[in-house]
Amino acid sequence: MTLLTIDDLVVEHRTPGRPLVRAVAGASLTVAAGEVVGLVGESGCGKSTLARAVCGLHPAAAGTITVGGHPVSPLGLRSRSRALTGAQMVFQDPYASLNPRRRVGAQIADGLRTAGDRTTTPEDLLERVGLPRDFAGRFPHEFSGGQRQRIAIARALAVRPSLLIGDEPISALDASAQSHVARLMRDLAVESGAGLLFISHDLSVVRLIADRIAVMYLGRIVETGPTAEVWADPRHPYTRALLGAIPHPDGRGVLPAELPGDVPDPADPPSGCRFHPRCPLVMDVCRDREPEFGPVACWLHEPA
Amino acid sequence: MTLTISGLTVSIGGAEILRGVDLEVGAGRVHGLAGESGSGKTVTGLAVLGLLPHGSRTAGRIELEGRDLLAMPAKRLNAVRGAEIAMVFQDPATSLHPMVTVGVQLTEHMRHHLGVGRKEARDRAVGLLAKVRIPSPGTAVDRYPHQFSGGMRQRIAIAVALACEPKVLIADEPTTALDVTVQAGILRLLRGLCDDLGLAVLLVTHDLGVMSAVADEVSVMKDGLVVETGPRGQVLTEPRHAYTRVLLESLPGDGPKLPQEER
Known part of the structure; x- marks a missing residue:
């Protein structure tokens, strides 16, 4: 069953005096119940904007987003419909996403109240994320980054979400806590039958936990596929460059391949295929026409 | 110019952070320092620059061209710091x-x-x-x-x-905050500077892949001690210390299989 459907989504950022930026420029993606989808790409490619749009934190300029069949409307001052609280987000920085002046138990209880859950207690949720039950009476500053992120996950789970979204949930954590927290998110989401959209620029972690990978470049999804397949046989030149840049601990002293150039300005994207100025396999057609097909949006892999 | 650290111990607020660290970084070499967070990698780097927090107690020697940086008065250290030894931190935004x-x-x-x-x-x-x-x-x-x-x-x-054309560069997790594609460029840059200028680089990183790509020697730290030191190829392929094996085994396995010419 498809939980989240994003269809041809466009999200624009407007800043007075600056050109309009299309952070997400026609991206399509689905997440099924019990499925973990990893969304990867370089910083500035629009991953976070896409995640925020799914939660209604950015309005869509075009295209549609539905969660469990309900279209997502921008978050306003009025309370959300119960159906849309099914999508819950774990943010990047647990030092900013938890309220420093409220006890963590009270913050988790908010979610339980929203869900109308009278049987579960905040202590139960803390236990599920691997923290002692008596932490509920403490304040966020008493915890390390990894512990805070576990609390943020407990808070998101309190609402019994059908879709959990992690927007770089591990990048603010110590290296030793990163894979623990990532695995925890995966286990809890899959256990409860929810879908997980996991956004990260760390490919090695995404590879560990995702069933399916979506690769984003400059506002568009350029390749999707089962994780093992994409890892073993990346087809889009951008995916190949991304994977080729990961250094291997084989002790041979091989410097990773460099992808020339920077991510172009999203306010002024290149014509045709957005990757063509950096692509080692660029052809004439790439400069003129944008490949608007999947699962590999590249003229070398045009479906017959 | 060779940077030699011998028997370095550091206590901060009564807690012993380093317990006798020995390290040597030669000119034109990249010495990688690995280990979990809290093992003392960063404190080692900061000690070389004399940037430890107030009230830290140190013992041992940090030698640069026969001068002991630990015993040097603050004024003279100021002339060395930034000129002969420089540092690159993790987060370029701050x-x-x-x-x-x-x-x-x-x-x-x-x-x-x-x-x-x-x-x-x-x-x-x-x-x-x-x-x-x-x-x-x-x-x-x-x-x-x-x-x-x-x-x-x-x-x-x-x-x-x-x-200021330093002879020693301390790089503390210089690529951790960056995308892999950008990381590749920075690693190539560091390696090139080392080869061209004869810079001695102490590279602190938890990423053994990064280590494998640029380091000549690798040291692994645990609980304030260097538990293993050796040439890159040996430490990463035939680790002698049990803890180094644990670090290597905690990695997510094989890398992507790409055609050979792209590697």
Whole structure:
């Protein structure tokens, strides 16, 4: 069953005096119940904007987003419909996403109240994320980054979400806590039958936990596929460059391949295929026409 | 110039952070320092620069050309720090001053340590930006850090560190905050500087892949001690210490299989 459907989504950022930026420029993606989808790409490619749009934190300029069949409307001052609280987000920085002046138990209880859950207690949720039950009476500053992120996950789970979204949930954590927290998110989401959209620029972690990978470049999804397949046989030149840049601990002293150039300005994207100025396999057609097909949006892999 | 650390112990607030660290970084070599967070990697780097928090107690020796940096009075250390030893931090967004142009950040210590004039310092700054491959360095020198991407900022931070032509560079997780594609460029840059300028680099990282790509020697730390030191190939393929094996086994396994010519 498809939980989240994003269809041809466009999200624009407007800043007075600056050109309009299309952070997400026609991206399509689905997440099924019990499925973990990893969304990867370089910083500035629009991953976070896409995640925020799914939660209604950015309005869509075009295209549609539905969660469990309900279209997502921008978050306003009025309370959300119960159906849309099914999508819950774990943010990047647990030092900013938890309220420093409220006890963590009270913050988790908010979610339980929203869900109308009278049987579960905040202590139960803390236990599920691997923290002692008596932490509920403490304040966020008493915890390390990894512990805070576990609390943020407990808070998101309190609402019994059908879709959990992690927007770089591990990048603010110590290296030793990163894979623990990532695995925890995966286990809890899959256990409860929810879908997980996991956004990260760390490919090695995404590879560990995702069933399916979506690769984003400059506002568009350029390749999707089962994780093992994409890892073993990346087809889009951008995916190949991304994977080729990961250094291997084989002790041979091989410097990773460099992808020339920077991510172009999203306010002024290149014509045709957005990757063509950096692509080692660029052809004439790439400069003129944008490949608007999947699962590999590249003229070398045009479906017959 | 060789940096030699011997028997270095550091206590901060009564807690013993380093318990007798021995390390040697030769000219033109990259010495990688690995280990979990809390093992003392960063404190080792900070100790070399004399940047430990107030009230820290140190013992042992940190030698640079026969001089013991630990025993050096603050004034003399100020002449060494920034001029002979420089540091690159993890996060280029916080290590550069947001309200000062790149040019000023590149020339301030250059004028102080080397006594070069305003005009010459500016020319050198443009040259440094070109060396770390910032596009159009002539105009970039008058821009502010926020006008650059994360990878460009880290290149600038490296340029700032190199401004006084130091002999030793301490790089503390220089690529951790960056995308892998940008990381590849920074690693190539570091390796190149080391080979061309004879720079001695102490590279602190938890990423054994990064280590494997650029380091000549690798040391692994645990609980304030160096538990294993050796050539890159040996430590990463035939680790002798049990803890190094644990570190290697905790990695997510094989890398992507790409055709050989792309590696």
